[in-house]
Amino acid sequence: KRSSITRRVSLTERLHLLLQCEYHSGTAGDVGLEIILWSFLSVGPRSPQSADYPDLRKHNNCMASSLTPAIYAKLCDKATPNGYTLDLAIQTGVDNPGHPFIKTVGMVAGDEESYEVFSDLLDPIIKERHNGYDPSTMKHPTDLDASKIHSGNFDPRYVLSSRVRTGRSIRGLSLPPACTRAERREVERVVVDALAGLHGDLDGKYYSLTQMTDGEQQQLIDDHFLFDKPVSPLLTCAGMARDWPDARGIWHNNEKTFLVWVNEEDHTRVISMEKGGNMKRVFERFCKGLLEVERLIQERGWEFMWNERLGYVLTCPSNLGTGLRAGVHVKLPLLSKDPRLSKILDNLRLQKRGTGGVDTAAVGGVFDISNLDRLGLSEVQLVQTVVDGVNYLIECEKRLEKGQDIKVPPPPLKQFK
């Protein structure tokens, strides 16, 4: 069991710990100790800070917008207690300049402490990405009480499927960009152990990527459950695919309505889904499963990474807060041709994707519609937003079917300022 580290360990303290470590283990001879001491003292870049400042002139991501030379100079020789550095955190954003239309985040966290140690950079990024949410002054609400959702059962003639996903990180273990093989294996052990304690409609099985049979693999592919080694350079440049497929796997319940990915982009990704439009039931199962898993890991002395300024702590700053994406696959053939659709979605705080997920196009007028926001609003609030929004979109589609006109809804009140 590892206790959470909530304070920054000073340089001299680390040196002291290091010397103790070497003495006790007796593994280092004099020469070895000298090399270690020498390298330890040369913490920081091997050239002047300005020489290491990345060239971000052609970049368009949140990191590039916020990383001034002054902030770089201030943070470049800092490291989290586990040794994660600024250069590591920003590598993905340096290597992936971005898309002219889509603004990526451009930075990841290697561990929970990254959000503290590099807050001078991460706070403005979080603010930009999450509509002005200021982590230094605001608090994030967490609410997993699904009974509060109303009108969450959609017309199945329009809504083909409903899905809610989030991520959870295990406190005390580094995140996918930085975790060692031992840590990653420990995440797998902790999570699989807890999932084995689920019963009833959540009774299920774990399929390790390294050990699944060909038959199991084919079934998981047919069910659209199997996740692949990441190919997106946004992820690979951040080191998340290291040691693949060691300690990666998929758990799902026998009914195939609750699914957990282990050690992909986050320690865990938790997904509840069903065919049809009963979003309320999907969310009920989601909350029940999450709370039950949390209880099970707590029994064993572990907990999720969470704090009141950032909510649930995940690898990508874009997933902080709830980490929640609640969405539906919905048929809106008439509305899909209406030029007002984008504005309608914006005002409803929704986003559209193709049915292949992010970066895909819609097929046959069927869209993936989900919440835009993650941080500063609770799970219940976000799911209700999706419910209200999808009901509105279906209303629009029905009106268009009857040849009636539709209205663009008013924009929501400015959330955080």
Place this chain on the structure above:
Amino acid sequence: MPFGNTHNNFKLNYKVEDEFPDLSKHNNHMAKILTKELYGKIRDRQTPSGYTLDDVIQTGVDNPGHPFIMTVGCVAGDEESYEVFKELLDPVISDRHGGYKPSDKHKTDLNFENLKGGDDLDPNYVLSSRVRTGRSIKGFTLPPHNSRGERRAIEKLSVEALTSLDGEFKGKYYPLKSMTDAEQEQLISDHFLFDKPVSPLLTCAGMARDWPDGRGIMHNDNKTFLVWVNEEDHLRVISMQPGGNMREVFKRFCVGLQKIEEIFKKHNHGFMWNEHLGYILTCPSNLGTGLRGGVHVKLPKLSTHAKFDEILTRLRLQKRGTGGVDTASVGGVFDISNADRLGSSEVAQVQLVVDGVKLMVEMEKKLEKGEAIDSMIPAQK
């Protein structure tokens, strides 16, 4: 990956069996050598610049194997890696380089006059000739590990050295991040432009970080001498021309390298070299001479002969498709080059190419006439 120096020590809190990678499905040199015991023995070490065992092996852990070639599965992050991790790298070097021992000495010979012949390969068969090698600049860490500041310093030094060359070496440097579209088009049609590495063998070792910062291409006006800066090594030096005059290619290669080296030495940044491993490069497979001398040669009949691979092995040569490593041959045209890098000199390796290709062209001609080539098959060199 270049973690902060405390990261490796933090890992030591975990037991060896928990940190040791699962290499059960792997087929590369590193996986064959690295036992759990060896891992436990050397995992607490770092080079002075902070490069660790896990850094060395990451590419081999992430890339279990290649269908056609036995990959090395490990890289050096700096000159000292070869010393600090010798318990792993010496056996890998031995496996890769025909039993080369830690006590062996490597001979360097860049005196082009020592090459015999090589100016008369039949241009009806030999379409082009090329010699390449790599050089690392002392005082800097290598591409898997270097910082942006180091990479830029390497570029700056290289540009200074390369743009000061004259005579047949006079040329221009094109930085990747600021070349114009027209320059890029020209470099592509000349087959000079190198791309951001996509091979996971390279990307998993961290060599594509910060692309295209600090990378560029220099070539002479005649387009026969080319230097890549900060791709897989600090420098890759290439001499090439159409036709079969390997002698001329090799002369230009040697002269150009020596001129460049003089300039670097003046700045107190000579090339990394020692008498055991020769020229120090990122990949252990390129130690020694780092030299790949080869031709594009038309061998449609010989290449389908049952003994073709056997002949190549005996001649100490290897074949590739004309797109380079990992490609297939097109129209019976092969890239034929020396297989060895360490334990024999530059002259010796190019000599093998010259002699071997000459022989194979004669075999091809014999086969064209319907004659047998059995009497021509050489003994193992």
